[in-house]
Amino acid sequence: MSIQFYTGIIAGMSKKYLIVPSILGADLTRIGDVVLELENAGIDWIQIDVMDGHFVPNITFGPSFVEAVRRITNLPLDVHLMIQNPDRYLEVFADAGASSLTVHIEACPDVQHTITTIRELGVRVGVAVNPETPVSALTDILSLVDLILVMTVNPGFAGQTFIPSSLSKIQQIHSLLAEIEPRPRIQVDGGITAETAPSAASAGADIFVAASAIFKHPEGIKAGVESIKNSLVGIKAI
Numbered sequence: 299m300s301i302q303f304y305t306g307i308i309a310g311m312s313k314k315y316l317i318v319p320s321i322l323g324a325d326l327t328r329i330g331d332v333v334l335e336l337e338n339a340g341i342d343w344i345q346i347d348v349m350d351g352h353f354v355p356n357i358t359f360g361p362s363f364v365e366a367v368r369r370i371t372n373l374p375l376d377v378h379l380m381i382q383n384p385d386r387y388l389e390v391f392a393d394a395g396a397s398s399l400t401v402h403i404e405a406c407p408d409v410q411h412t413i414t415t416i417r418e419l420g421v422r423v424g425v426a427v428n429p430e431t432p433v434s435a436l437t438d439i440l441s442l443v444d445l446i447l448v449m450t451v452n453p454g455f456a457g458q459t460f461i462p463s464s465l466s467k468i469q470q471i472h473s474l475l476a477e478i479e480p481r482p483r484i485q486v487d488g489g490i491t492a493e494t495a496p497s498a499a500s501a502g503a504d505i506f507v508a509a510s511a512i513f514k515h516p517e518g519i520k521a522g523v524e525s526i527k528n529s530l531v532g533i534k535a536i
Contacts, residue, residue, distance in 0.1 A: 315530050316342040316505040317523055318376055320487070321367070322358060323509025332519070333371050339523040343374040343397070345487075345507050350381040353405050354453045361387070361394040368395025376507075378426065378487070380453050381405065385412055392419040400424030400447050400485075403435055413442050424485065428453060429461055433470045441478050445505060446471055450498070451488030460489030465501045472502025472535060492529040499533040506530075 319341055324332045336344065346364055351357040364377060374397035381387065384401045391399060399416045403425050406412045416423045425439060426447035436446060448468050451458035468484060475481050485505035486498045495506050508526060515522030 398422030468501035
């Protein structure tokens with residue numbers, strides 16, 4: 299990864315709110331055109347959800363897909379590894395062009411070792427937590443990561459409904475991060491729309507992953523992105 303590109307990634311982290319479409323919800327038969335539309339809509343990152351059919355009941359993309367998307371965009375690629383034993387695949391996804399690697403704490407026997415490995419690969423480090431996993435599972439690693447991904451649906455499929463109880467988890471994590479510098483960011487993924495994003499932002503989230511709200515918006519991708527952006531104007535965390 300070039301120094302210029304990596305600097306751009308860090309600069310992107312300084313924005314108050316980031317909008318991150320999950321490419322899982324896109325029309326993959328026209329991926330090049332979709333990525334161009336996303337760039338023109340002013341999105342911040344692209345998320346690529348990697349599922350193995352074991353950790354979650356679905357199978358999606360591999361390193362070759364990440365590499366293909368990297369060839370058509372300079373946008374940061376946020377690779378979300380919903381897989382068992384992610385350590386086996388960290389290097390190959392980093393080499394494919396990932397800008398960040400997010401692993402699930404539930405899938406990592408030694409999450410601190412996994413975090414260290416990702417950091418050594420020169421990409422952002424994220425740790426995700428499923429809806430049923432308590433905040434206490436994250437306590438020892440909060441100061442070691444760049445972002446915490448709070449799953450606001452059960453992982454595996456796009457189009458699910460936001461789980462309202464996720465808001466209290468976001469608030470708890472936001473409070474715990476107050477003493478950490480630099481402060482990791484809180485990403486939310488699942489059922490994120492113009493209706494749910496403001497509540498998540500008020501609870502402390504600042505990176506918003508969306509699929510259906512963007513790719514199935516009746517007025518198109520740009521309108522879907524703008525609807526979420528506009529919903530966040532003036533929102534402040536509790």
